[in-house]
Amino acid sequence: MKLLILDRDGVINYDSDAYIKNLAEWIPLPGAIEAIARLSQAGWTVAVATNQSGVARGYYDLATLEAMHARLRELVAEQGGELGLIVHCIHGPDEGCACRKPKPGMLEQIAAYYDVALKGIWFVGDSSGDLKAAQTVDCQPVLVKTGKGERTLAQGLPAGTLIFDDLAAVADQLLHL
Ligand SMILES: O=P(O)(O)OC[C@@H](O)[C@H]1O[C@@H](OP(=O)(O)O)[C@@H](O)[C@@H](O)[C@@H]1O
Numbered sequence: 001m002k003l004l005i006l007d008r009d010g011v012i013n014y015d016s017d018a019y020i021k022n023l024a025e026w027i028p029l030p031g032a033i034e035a036i037a038r039l040s041q042a043g044w045t046v047a048v049a050t051n052q053s054g055v056a057r058g059y060y061d062l063a064t065l066e067a068m069h070a071r072l073r074e075l076v077a078e079q080g081g082e083l084g085l086i087v088h089c090i091h092g093p094d095e096g097c098a099c100r101k102p103k104p105g106m107l108e109q110i111a112a113y114y115d116v117a118l119k120g121i122w123f124v125g126d127s128s129g130d131l132k133a134a135q136t137v138d139c140q141p142v143l144v145k146t147g148k149g150e151r152t153l154a155q156g157l158p159a160g161t162l163i164f165d166d167l168a169a170v171a172d173q174l175l176h177l
């Protein structure tokens, strides 16, 4: 199975240090929706693993988060694609959950859902927590320079991390364009 796992904020949509708190603030990055649709049409399953501590912090509620994800699915469908499983962690950093990146719990949830091994599966993120989560479960860490990617790059990366300008470039590579 061709499975690709994506972080959300800073990879699919613009991120903000003030969190993405409502549907109006959820704005796809250039080429990101098309990249997901292109991959989907080529037989890839594209899943999402996203930290959403803004819910625990009271910045937005689960219904708002789900509205963002409904919009994401709608936009991908409009481009002729289909988005796979979206897994989110709505906990705060001090709750000690198993799903908040850099813990790999969401990646493991996705692997269990699709009944696949994680080894070598590309996980595309913009933050060090994304790359650490990937490394922990032997996924291929992939950094994009959108969102917090340039900051993350400046901090140093796990060995073997692949680097791309954006999600469109990741799709081009996987589709050998
Ligand atoms: O990149 P993903 O995982 O899709 O989502 C990240 C968001 O949940 C937010 O995560 C926060 O980190 P803390 O959760 O406060 O440590 C901050 O980095 C925010 O800028 C960011 O919008």
Ligand SMILES: [Mg+2]
Residues within 6 Å of the ligand: 007, 008, 009, 010, 011, 015, 125, 126, 127, 147
């Ligand atoms: Mg991110």
Ligand SMILES: [Zn+2]
Residues within 6 Å of the ligand: 088, 089, 090, 091, 097, 098, 099, 100
């Ligand atoms: Zn969690």
